[in-house]
Amino acid sequence: MKNKMKEPLVRYDAKADAIYILTRKGTEEEVIEMAPGVNLELNEQGGVIGIEILNASRLFRNITKSMYRQLQAS
Secondary structure, eight states, X not given: OTXXXXXXXXXXXXXXXXXXXXXXXXXOOEEEEEETTEEEEEOTTSOEEEEEEESHHHHHHHHHHHXXXXXXXX
């Protein structure tokens, strides 16, 4: 598969408060909302080329707080 990336590319856009995870190269042909604020970007064959997570800071706030507490306790 020539469009497959070696590793996913993860980017955070602070202005949009969105995380983008690119899994393979290609042109977005369709977007499917998997959950509120979580979208899958598909190519023309229906393969996932990316994942978009909106309102990322709010979504990950509780996760990072919990991780921080666990690190402090160890």
